Amino acid sequence: MPDSSRLPLALEQLLCAYCAGAMPAGVALMQLSMAASNAEELTTALDMHLSRHVEDGDPSTAHRIDELNALISSSPDAWQTVRDVAAMLTHEPAQHENPEAAVRHIAAAFDRAVSISPEGSVALYSLGRRDLLEEATSEVVEFMSSLDLVGHDRVLLDIGCGIGRFELALASRAGRIDGVDVSAGMLDLARRRCAGHQNVSFHLCRGARLPPFTPASFDCIFAVDSFPYIVQADPNLPRLYLEESEHLLKPGGDLLILNFSYRSDPGADARDVENLACLNRLEPLRVGERPFQVWDGRVFHLRKAHRRLA
Ligand SMILES: C[S@@+](CC[C@H](N)C(=O)[O-])C[C@H]1O[C@@H](n2cnc3c(N)ncnc32)[C@H](O)[C@@H]1O
Known part of the structure; x- marks a missing residue:
């Protein structure tokens, strides 16, 4: 059984929020993909979270994690797509000389993002699907x-x-x-x-x-x-x-x-x-x-x- 004490905090917090119903599965997988350093870390985090809460006898958590696992299985490219598109689109406030320059910068980012994944570029929670x-x-x-x-x-x-x-x-x-x-x-x-x-x-x-x-x-x-x-x-x-x-x-x-x-x-x-x-x-x-x-x-x-x- 995986050692749940080694679950990275950011992943654990996201999984708790998702299991509490704070976000839909696609949004959760998008955010988890941005927080996990690779696809394997993500699936390990799910296993750890599940084993911890199954021990607690929490059936709703098991159900939510099953839903997420099913989404991961049917979206083998999700982690990579999310990372590739997110790398183009920073959500940090822009530092530009004027609004026009900032808008040009954003336009260029979307030009690149759409060439990576049209679906992911408009809605990252689609995981490119x-x-x-x-x-x-x-x-x-x-x-x-x-x-x-x-x-x-x-x-x-x-x-x-x-x-x-x-x-x-x-x-x-x-x-x-x-x-x-x-x-x-x-x-x-x-x-x-x-x-x-x-x-x-x-x-x-x-x-x-x-x-x-x-x-x-x-x-x-x-x-x-x-x-x-x-x-x-x-x-x-x-x-x-x-x-x-x-x-x-x-x-x-x-x-x-x-x-x-x-x-x-x-x-x-x-x-x-x-x-x-x-x-x-x-x-x-x-x-x-x-x-x-x-x-x-x-x-x-x-x-x-x-x-x-x-
Ligand atoms: C996340 S995508 C959403 C696209 C579309 N609304 C959808 O939901 O499928 C954001 C879009 O806003 C466009 N955008 C960004 N800044 C804009 C601006 N100042 N004026 C008009 N469009 C802008 C981007 O080029 C991109 O196509």
């Missing part, structure tokens, strides 16, 4: 649908669209979708994946501004896991993106931000989004909820007033 990414995408699309944000009469804008997974999933359920991104590599793949969908267009945004769309022309603007990079590029950028979003939304239109930052401080994210909403006359409808099963993304749902307030 197409089926897991599709499952996560469907969950978000059904959530958007439950909020009445999609429909054949709706015009949508996706900020930081990546490889176009939402455009592909929503093309047959929306009137028109525009996807914008700073990474030319991401957009190349998005265009190839969505070729044939006449109601989908992609646009490269350079620097720190959105392309010049018609004011008040979108029913819904959404951003899935892209705001953390906007926050990372420059703390003032989210304010500009929210100002532009408000300008581009129709009266009564919705702004849906899924994950605002990677600061691991949900309280600070909630305060920042509420302040930004207030500054831009957007009503916060949902702030920081975590409604998903396969992803731990937090929801920030804001709505533009029907009539401009005095």
Whole structure:
């Protein structure tokens, strides 16, 4: 039996959090892969954790660890993919001369990441697996649908669209979708994946501004896991993106931000989004909820007033 006293602390803490239900299996395996120095250390850590808790007679832990072991067995490349993609995408705040330089740096990182693993580059918790990414995408699309944000009469804008997974999933359920991104590599793949969908267009945004769309022309603007990079590029950028979003939304239109930052401080994210909403006359409808099963993304749902307030 493995000696459980030798389980590295970071792995033990993650396994305890996962077994307590703090995160889905894909997210846990992503975080464990970043913390373990190799794939073998990861599986040994699971064995140690399991043997310790089975001794304690804890059946729910055994069940959660079985789930994780099954995911590891069906994802033999997970550790390597997570490490390779994560090496491209640091979540540390950038030190650059200006926001444009920071955004260029992030764009270049995503250009490299997408060439390693398209699925991993947009959602590392997919572990580079197409089926897991599709499952996560469907969950978000059904959530958007439950909020009445999609429909054949709706015009949508996706900020930081990546490889176009939402455009592909929503093309047959929306009137028109525009996807914008700073990474030319991401957009190349998005265009190839969505070729044939006449109601989908992609646009490269350079620097720190959105392309010049018609004011008040979108029913819904959404951003899935892209705001953390906007926050990372420059703390003032989210304010500009929210100002532009408000300008581009129709009266009564919705702004849906899924994950605002990677600061691991949900309280600070909630305060920042509420302040930004207030500054831009957007009503916060949902702030920081975590409604998903396969992803731990937090929801920030804001709505533009029907009539401009005095
Ligand atoms: C983690 S990926 C998510 C992609 C896509 N939203 C998805 O969920 O599949 C983040 C994306 O945001 C883009 N991005 C980063 N900074 C951006 C910015 N300032 N403006 C627009 N897109 C940005 C990146 O190039 C990348 O494609």
